[in-house]
Amino acid sequence: MKTRFEVLSREEIEQIHAASLAVLAEVGIKVDYRKAQELFREAGCTVDEETQSVKIPEKVLMEAIGRAPRQFTLYGADPEFKLEIGGDSVNFAGLGTPTAVLDTETGQHRPATMEDLARHIILIDSCRYIGCSQLDIWPTDIPMTTIHTEAIRAWVRHSRKPFGMGCYGFLPTLDMMRMTALVAGGKEELRRRPRFFSICSVVSPLQMSRMQIEGLLICAEYGQPLAMSPEAIAGATAPATLAGLLVQENAAILAHIALAQIYRPGTPVLYGTVSTIANLRLGTVALGAVETGLISAASAQLARYYGLPVRCVGATTEAKTEDIQAGLERSATLLQATLAGANFITCAGTLDSTMLESEPLVLLDDEWCGACLRVAQGIDVRPETMALDVIKEIGFSGNYLAEAHTVKHFRTEHYIPNLLPREPYDTWVKEGAKTALERARERAREILKTHQPRTLDPELERELEEYHRMVAARPLEEFYAYEADEKQDFSNL
DSSP, X not given: OOOOOOOSOHHHHHHHHHHHHHIIIIIOEEEOOHHHHHHHHHHTOEEETTTTEEXXXXXXXXXXXXXXXXXXXXXXXXXXXXXXEETTOOEEEEOOOOXXXXXXXXXXXXXXXXHHXXXXXHHHHHOSSEEEEESOSOOSSSOGGGHHHHHHHHHHHHOSSOEEEEOOOHXXXXXXXXXXXXXXXXXXXXXXXXXXXXXXXXXXXXXXXXHHHHHHHHHHHTTOOEEEEEOOEETTTBOSSHHHHHHHHHHHHHHHHHHHHHHSTTOOEEEEOOOEEEETTTTEEETTSHHHHHHHHHHHHHHHHHTOOEEEEOSOOOOSSSSHHHHHHHHHHHHHHHHTTOSEEEEESEETTTTEEEHHHHHHHHHHHHHHHHHHHOOOOSHHHHTHHHHHHXXXXXXXXXOHHHHHHHHHHSOXXXXXXXXXXXXXXXXXXXXXHHHHHHHHHHHHHHOOOOOOOHHHHHHHHHHHHHHHTSOHHHHHHTTSXXXXXXXXX
């Protein structure tokens, strides 16, 4: 990547780093989970059981951070599909957990269903640039206790690409890992070729949630990448200044990464952020704000300072429909994250602060991801691309359309969209006067009718179905029982 957007100087990065160290050493972080407290204590941290806080010395923190890999490979349900995470790589994925969708056929705003999740996974699988789906739709028509198992089955059936979900506590996360191990061919093969992208939500201000940390430790045990992702809100759960927010979230992110490395050194992690500003007029979140992009860019710089891959958000918007506001806000946040060199950008298909899904937007986002990558590529200047010999040959007359130099270079030099109209007005009218959104809607329908990503092995289908049935039959009391320390057997994961 040639074009790089940086919002912090080296001196400013070091100032944020120093302030973050002071926060962890002097204030600490609240940890409401005894196992995590014990891990920190054994590593040399100070644990105050009364306040459930942990103070982390600089030496302990930085030694732990140093154990994290600088880059890693994330494989798909089809192991031939893979994403390189880290270095100069930029990858894109789905975003959010919308509980509602804009129906592709009717345009109506309605609750999200399990079918919507399956359709979303299919659309992501068809994309050229978006390389990973997640639990990007939150179904409202199935029990909460089986969403994680239904999601994994839908992923395996409909996608070649990797998949991700959040850290949902001890038992659900263990279910997710065991089912993914079935897909991979066993726990050790899953460790060798990670397929699951885990999002560990970092609670602001300066907290480690028990549910999230339970999931973090289990994902680390299985060697699956963890994105430590605060959703700090400047002016609400973090200081109103972006610098203050960065200090607070940097401290929290580093603490979570340190815990993963203390528990299982070498666990793949991403320095992550989903942070933004508050809409202080209403007391709500403004994820589509232009400041979200600034926070993403700064986070990318901080991650590089620590030698870590980074996850950010892009294409975020407060718009409630596919309108000009959606286009403006989504463009600003996605372009900033891409030019900042974020390695994993979750960005596809959402409106209304990620709470509303639009299928055609997924496909338009895929095109915009490609365009952003082209901008990041910059301009290649060398004798071959300066084309002096061709310019001399053409001189004052003729054109370059039929030149061998044009044929050789136009596909790599020019980004060519599929859904954005570029034809003359008269031609556009003659062909139906279709907007980009209408074209994307038609393309979504076509994909959903015809896309066949892979054939699922019948034995694997049977094993996943059996596991799902076991989870579906599990009484609710059993879920809650495993939140007790004495029920959690980490020696038998």
